[in-house]
Amino acid sequence: MKKTLRGVHAFVFALAVIAPLALSAGPWEPLFNGRDLSGWKQVNGTAPYTVVDGAIVGTTVPGSPNSFLATEKLYGDFILELEVMQDAPSNSGIQFRSECRASDGRVHGYQMEIDPTPRAWTGGIYDEARRGWFYTGSMNPAARDLYKLNQWNRVRIEAIGPSIRTWINGEPVAHVIDDMNARGFIALQIHSISKKKPEEAGRRVFWRNIRIQTTDLKPSPADSLFIRNTIVNNLAGAERAQGWKLLWDGRTTAGWRGAGKKAFPEKGWRIENGELVVQKSDGRESQNGGDIVTEAEYAAFEVALEFKLTKGANSGIKYYVTEKYVTKGSAIGLEFQLLDDANHPDAKLGAAGNRQLGSLYDLIPINRMPGSLGVKPRLGEWQHARIISRADGTVEHWLNGIKVVEYTRGSPLFMALVERSKYNKHEGFGLAKSGRILLQDHGDEVRFRSIKLREL
Secondary structure: OOOOHHHHHHHHHHHHHHOOOOOOOOEEOOOOOOOOOOOEEEOOOOOOOOEOOOOEEEOOOOOOOOOEEEEEEEEEEEEEEEEEEOOOOOOOOEEEEEEEEEOOOOEEEEEEEEEEOOOOOOOOOOEEOOOOEEHHHHHHHOOOOOOOOOOOEEEEEEOOOEEEEEOOOOOOEEEOOOOOOEEEEEEEEOOOOOOOHHHHHOOEEEEEOOOOOEEOOOOOOOOOOOOOOOOOOOOOHHHHHOEEEEEOOOOOOOOOOOOOOOOOOOOOEEOOEEEEEOOOOOOOOOOOOOEEEOOEEEEEEEEEEEEEEOOOOEEEEEEEEEEOOOOOOOOOOEEEEEEEEOOOHHHOOOOOOOOOOHHHHHOOOOOOOOOOOOOOOOOOOOOOEEEEEOOOEEEEEEOOEEEEEEEEEHHHHHHHHHOOOOOOOOOOOOOOOEEEEEEEEOOOOOEEEEEEEOOO
16 A cells, blocks of 8 residues: 555654744745646656655665756746655755756756765755765754754755855755856755665655745845855855955965065965966975965964865975974974875875874874765865864864864873974974964975965
């Protein structure tokens, strides 16, 4: 006998305690009439979509690629609200500003993730079949428990200009600024299932009360979420409101000078196409143009930037650089290591991987990185680095939306790590109250852009 929503006892409780979205007065347009799939079409995959008790129901099937039920209309700026429920863990998502390309038959575009697995990245923003993750669930840990399996969950997506924001059950989850797609269809995804997990066949995702607003759009009030802005060297108004500033203007050397020098290096660095490039020389530390540092010093701060490595490249982002230590090589400071781990010998030196990409160089190795597209570092592609250093001494390294290092400056553990490292001869290493931000010249070509900072 075919099951319905009313026939699933686990859902009865959910229906009793989770009220449907109230279709309040305003310029809202329903995207689903509650009776049939008028206005929708399937654009990929073979997972079936049906209508049961006023909800669209998608069911996982073996042997199918990702399936999408898409709106026939295209949408640009909008506010979308709906409810979603799942009867068992299975990956899903809501596409928007998306397209289906004839060249490969795949759906490409922005997706709000639905992830009821222990990873719990629901509400994160993914670029389907293109660049991968923009905003992982790890970037907003407080939101990871918002989505409830076997219950109706309220979803809100605001796509206004390049700003994309998501909410789950009334709480903000992600904020991305990106301008690749300004218009496209909205689609409901049923993800493919692995041949190794046949038990995942037959799992269902339910959507209902789907409505959209496309005129008289009023963005929700600002929040404190980190904003992932992919527009090169751009500082959005929402970022300015949070205290962010461009640490590099994308055109000149203003605000920077050579480490230990009064001016910017005359060689070894160049500016092209909005990128700050350290040029390849002989692979030695600070022997060509040399390192560059900010003219200003910073105490508690958050810095974010994008970088691109060439094959075998070595570089670094240093912080709390004081230039008080006498050295023939690079200036001394705490370092977010930038390295092509697969092709540079330094990756195998040090201890337990503490000289690999993202590590606190020669002190702390990174946590394990997921292999997801947009998260796992890929040589020759732009990567996102973020360093948070608070007034209480706690420091975090983030790589492509994953926190990979966490420590406290001056703690007994930190002091013990310094004592056994190459920095043990530098008194007070890593303990300065303030210092400069440094980009390292290690003789390899590395590119930087979208360098931003806010003081905490």
